[in-house]
Amino acid sequence: MSSASRSSVLVLLFCAALCSRAFAQATQPVLRIAADPNNLPFTNDKLEGFENKIAQLIAGDLGAKVEYTWLAQRRGFFRDTLKHGDAEIVMGVPTEFEKGTIPTAPYYRSSYVFVSRADRKLDLHTFDDPILRKLRIGVTLVGGASNTPPAEALARRGIVDNVVGFSVYNDYSQPNPPARIIEAVARGDIDVAIVWGPLAGYFAKRQTTALEVVPVAPQFQPPATPMVFDISIGVKRSNKALRDQINAVLARRKPDIDRILDEYNVPRVPPPAAAMKSEEAK
Amino acid sequence: MTRRHTQGFLIVVVAILALSGAPEAQAQSTTMPSEDGQWTMPGKDYQLRRFSGLDQINTQNVNGLRVAWTFSTAVNRGHEAAPLVVGDTMFIVAPFPNYLYALDLKNNGALKWKYDPNAQAAAQGVACCDVVNRGCFYDDGKIYFNTLDVHTVCVDAATGQQVWKTRLGDINTGESITMAPLVVKGKVYVGNSGGEFGVRGWLKCLDAKNGNVLWTAYSTGPDKDVLIGSRFKPFYDGEKGKDLGVTTWPPEKWQLGGGTVWGWVSYDPETNLIFYGTANPGSWNPELRPGDNKWAAGMFARDADTGEAVWAYQYTPHDLFDHDEINEHVILDLPWDGPDKPLRKVLIHPGRNGFMYVFDRTTGEILSATKYTRNTCIKEIDLKTGRPTNVEEKHPVVGKVIRDIQPASPGAKDWQPVAFSPRTGWLYVPHQNLSCDYEAVEASYIAGTPYVGVNEKMYAGADDPDSLGYFTCWDPIGKKIVWRLKEKFPVWSGALVTAGDVVFFGTMDGRFRAVDAHDGKSLWEFKCGSGIISQPTTFKGPDGKQYVAVLCGVGGWAGAVVAGDLDIRDPSAALGFVNAMKDLPKYTTKGGMLYVFCLP
Numbered sequence: 001m002s003s004a005s006r007s008s009v010l011v012l013l014f015c016a017a018l019c020s021r022a023f024a025q026a027t028q029p030v031l032r033i034a035a036d037p038n039n040l041p042f043t044n045d046k047l048e049g050f051e052n053k054i055a056q057l058i059a060g061d062l063g064a065k066v067e068y069t070w071l072a073q074r075r076g077f078f079r080d081t082l083k084h085g086d087a088e089i090v091m092g093v094p095t096e097f098e099k100g101t102i103p104t105a106p107y108y109r110s111s112y113v114f115v116s117r118a119d120r121k122l123d124l125h126t127f128d129d130p131i132l133r134k135l136r137i138g139v140t141l142v143g144g145a146s147n148t149p150p151a152e153a154l155a156r157r158g159i160v161d162n163v164v165g166f167s168v169y170n171d172y173s174q175p176n177p178p179a180r181i182i183e184a185v186a187r188g189d190i191d192v193a194i195v196w197g198p199l200a201g202y203f204a205k206r207q208t209t210a211l212e213v214v215p216v217a218p219q220f221q222p223p224a225t226p227m228v229f230d231i232s233i234g235v236k237r238s239n240k241a242l243r244d245q246i247n248a249v250l251a252r253r254k255p256d257i258d259r260i261l262d263e264y265n266v267p268r269v270p271p272p273a274a275a276m277k278s279e280e281a282k
Numbered sequence: 283m284t285r286r287h288t289q290g291f292l293i294v295v296v297a298i299l300a301l302s303g304a305p306e307a308q309a310q311s312t313t314m315p316s317e318d319g320q321w322t323m324p325g326k327d328y329q330l331r332r333f334s335g336l337d338q339i340n341t342q343n344v345n346g347l348r349v350a351w352t353f354s355t356a357v358n359r360g361h362e363a364a365p366l367v368v369g370d371t372m373f374i375v376a377p378f379p380n381y382l383y384a385l386d387l388k389n390n391g392a393l394k395w396k397y398d399p400n401a402q403a404a405a406q407g408v409a410c411c412d413v414v415n416r417g418c419f420y421d422d423g424k425i426y427f428n429t430l431d432v433h434t435v436c437v438d439a440a441t442g443q444q445v446w447k448t449r450l451g452d453i454n455t456g457e458s459i460t461m462a463p464l465v466v467k468g469k470v471y472v473g474n475s476g477g478e479f480g481v482r483g484w485l486k487c488l489d490a491k492n493g494n495v496l497w498t499a500y501s502t503g504p505d506k507d508v509l510i511g512s513r514f515k516p517f518y519d520g521e522k523g524k525d526l527g528v529t530t531w532p533p534e535k536w537q538l539g540g541g542t543v544w545g546w547v548s549y550d551p552e553t554n555l556i557f558y559g560t561a562n563p564g565s566w567n568p569e570l571r572p573g574d575n576k577w578a579a580g581m582f583a584r585d586a587d588t589g590e591a592v593w594a595y596q597y598t599p600h601d602l603f604d605h606d607e608i609n610e611h612v613i614l615d616l617p618w619d620g621p622d623k624p625l626r627k628v629l630i631h632p633g634r635n636g637f638m639y640v641f642d643r644t645t646g647e648i649l650s651a652t653k654y655t656r657n658t659c660i661k662e663i664d665l666k667t668g669r670p671t672n673v674e675e676k677h678p679v680v681g682k683v684i685r686d687i688q689p690a691s692p693g694a695k696d697w698q699p700v701a702f703s704p705r706t707g708w709l710y711v712p713h714q715n716l717s718c719d720y721e722a723v724e725a726s727y728i729a730g731t732p733y734v735g736v737n738e739k740m741y742a743g744a745d746d747p748d749s750l751g752y753f754t755c756w757d758p759i760g761k762k763i764v765w766r767l768k769e770k771f772p773v774w775s776g777a778l779v780t781a782g783d784v785v786f787f788g789t790m791d792g793r794f795r796a797v798d799a800h801d802g803k804s805l806w807e808f809k810c811g812s813g814i815i816s817q818p819t820t821f822k823g824p825d826g827k828q829y830v831a832v833l834c835g836v837g838g839w840a841g842a843v844v845a846g847d848l849d850i851r852d853p854s855a856a857l858g859f860v861n862a863m864k865d866l867p868k869y870t871t872k873g874g875m876l877y878v879f880c881l882p
Contacts, residue, residue: 042730073728074456079846079855094725094732140731141538143478147567148733155569161532167480167565168731172454178730196731223682225734229725 029064031055032088034081037070040176041202041264042092045070050198050264051091054107054257061249072172082236089242093234101234104243107250107257110197111215111269112150112227115185118210124192126217127153133162135191138181141165149225150194150216156224164190179203185211201265215269228269314704317781319822324364324417324462325699326819328549329613332701333779334820338828339881340782344796345806347879350829351390355381355874360837360845362697363417363462364776364817365876367831368439370824373420374833374876378413378430379403384442388824391878395442402431402453414838416697417462417817421490426470428459434472434488448493450474450486457481464547464556465490466586471556473543477564477606483541483578485558487589497589501541501560501577502527508577509584510591517646518668520574521594530574540564541578545608545697553644555583555592557613557629561606568678574599579607581631583646593646595668598635602678603659604691605634610699612709616759618649630758632700632711634693635670637663640758652761654754655694655715656745659687678736683721690718690740691857692772692839699817701777701785706799708764710785711754714772714840717743718858738858750862753777753787755802765802771866774840775832776817786830788814790841791869794832794877810834810877813841813870827880835874836866845872
């Protein structure tokens with residue numbers, strides 16, 4: 001029975017894909033994407049990011065052509081692109097993020113990670129490791145009253161004095177500003193960085209020194225903020241039809257998407273078992 | 283007949299009011315500044331009094347004001363600047379892209395010239411949400427102003443030709459400039475914005491001749507960077523000690539410490555001191571920066587020539603609520619010790635934190651610190667130590683909603699400047715009545731970093747749940763409210779008071795108002811094309827008539843819901859301000875326009 005319902009879903013998806021293809025050929029649709037021109041591994045204007053690749057894959061599947069609106073992803077990004085601009089989608093938003101977008105189903109789930117030099121053999125897995133009190137730790141800062149979850153987790157343990165901040169904004173005239181924190185680990189300026197997985201996985205591979213990338217634990221420790229986030233494509237609120245189309249592509253092309261994420265060393269964590277079961281029950 | 287009688291009666295009443303109010307006030311107030319009919323700097327004078335000695339327009343005839351001419355700035359964002367008048371020319375600077383216009387007063391404001399600083403378009407995407415500019419400054423034949431992309435510009439006032447342009451920072455690192463410079467004795471004082479982006483605050487002093495930076499005073503870091511040396515004599519023990527800009531932070535956190543300088547700088551010719559406030563400690567959430575976090579959320583008194591700190595005071599040690607203390611420090615000489623005693627040299631600062639401070643500006647002693655709005659987060663200011671006594675229950679905790687924090691982060695008053703009348707001895711304060719809830723909730727995302735943001739939802743404080751805005755007449759010696767007007771929206775415009783005893787201010791729903799300086803009675807209003815968040819000024823035209831000028835064009839932090847087309851369904855947009863302002867789009871649209879008024 002469960003397999004019967006799955007195949008009927010597939011038939012539906014197939015229909016949707018066919019319909020959208022037919023639509024595409026008739027009107028040459030354009031997939032309008034808002035993206036940061038200088039933010040690897042996610043996007044850049046040379047189309048070298050994994051979100052660029054996945055966007056191309058989705059557009060190809062829909063028979064559409066990709067057009068980008070380039071803007072630094074800082075305050076006002078969603079307002080100036082999705083709300084006022086022509087852009088229809090932003091490739092990566094937390095699934096629970098609701099500001100002005102409707103999310104697709106998540107296409108990956110990643111975690112904050114510890115990044116350290118392999119030759120240091122720190123073997124760090126948890127925020128509760130006492131060695132964190134002695135290390136020089138780098139965290140990203142987003143400014144204002146908000147915290148990145150690692151900064152908050154450290155503060156709750158009273159680990160403050162040995163924490164160094166790296167603004168996620170940094171100097172935008174340099175390539176990929178958020179990469180500075182990983183470079184600091186490789187140079188030995190800091191002992192460990194606690195960074196969002198995709199950023200860490202990609203830049204860790206590109207240092208001349210071997211770096212360890214290990215997902216943090218605990219993942220959840222309420223009421224603290226989680227370390228793990230589902231990531232979706234954010235679609236302009238008014239365009240539910242496009243979201244449904246993209247959802248169909250995400251489901252059908254999952255193996256291709258996973259392959260791209262692998263190429264960029266995006267660390268992924270499995271979805272919680274309970275959630276999988278409830279999906280199955282539907 | 284009835285009408286004539288009524289009119290006569292009114293005039294008598296007004297005359298009595300004038301008689302009973304003015305002379306007494308005059309006796310108890312500071313010396314009257316001289317009046318040349320111009321308005322050459324945003325604050326009218328170095329002391330930031332915003333008082334004009336012109337009195338052609340007065341409480342009895344102001345209701346006859348009508349539009350003389352208008353000018354469109356071609357920009358739709360928030361207009362916060364003051365129209366300046368020098369001779370027969372008016373100068374206005376628009377929000378980003380920061381055009382500077384010179385208008386001919388002999389010819390109904392016809393455009394004389396326009397200067398475009400070619401500010402980098404990227405400034406909008408890379409800098410913060412706010413693209414306002416708080417005005418230009420005239421000195422010795424030149425106009426000085428700052429651009430959002432971190433430059434100070436000097437332009438020849440007669441020709442509109444650029445004399446020099448100096449880059450003071452890098453927009454790519456999140457720095458920007460929105461403040462109006464101060465120019466005194468050949469020196470230009472400029473401070474930065476961008477505390478949210480991990481910027482370290484500074485005030486720079488430039489040579490007015492060529493734009494070279496003469497000195498930089500940082501707001502955080504070691505004494506040598508803060509220009510604290512042998513002349514530093516703060517009044518309170520909490521401000522004494524070596525390198526407090528380092529030792530009151532966890533190691534190295536002062537480097538991203540904020541304390542930007544985006545408000546007003548005042549200058550006292552008698553003591554040769556400049557005074558200015560610093561913004562919130564930036565970037566670091568409070569729990570990541572235990573300590574007082576000096577010198578963020580404080581103020582400095584510096585030698586105007588060398589920049590050396592002479593005294594300093596931190597309004598809010600370890601700021602929890604984003605209470606930038608960049609609001610103005612107004613320089614006054616008041617009969618503080620009694621009518622027969624010598625005038626006291628004071629400094630008045632309407633605090634973001636909801637207290638009206640009166641300092642002895644020669645020593646830094648707080649003479650009084652009095653609440654001027656409802657306040658749920660600070661009990662009092664201890665005058666022995668200078669420190670606020672906080673209400674512990676309002677301390678933000680991760681994962682817990684804290685309700686009813688007043689003042690919310692824009693404070694009891696934000697950047698919008700007060701005016702002081704030497705005729706009444708009273709201060710005219712445009713401000714707001716904002717409380718808020720703090721809660722950590724929704725997942726958010728910046729440049730590839732997901733996090734959970736703190737939602738701040740603002741709403742009107744419980745004293746007046748239907749009024750987000752106040753316009754308050756404050757008696758600084760009596761330490762009390764004389765009268766108060768309530769407005770639906772925050773009063774985000776500056777105030778202007780004249781020798782005609784008329785007070786002018788604008789509202790965010792676009793009404794330019796004139797009220798009686800004595801009792802706040804409404805005398806006249808005009809509905810402008812967009813909401814008003816700018817600084818009204820007044821001047822004597824080439825025809826000898828008194829004019830009043832104001833820019834409309836809603837925006838700024840409070841008006842972002844209109845200027846930025848924010849989504850009213852998102853209560854945390856514009857850092858929580860949209861929740862309070864969701865009705866604003868029903869009352870005004872955007873659009874930058876100058877209005878100039880006169881009597882027929």
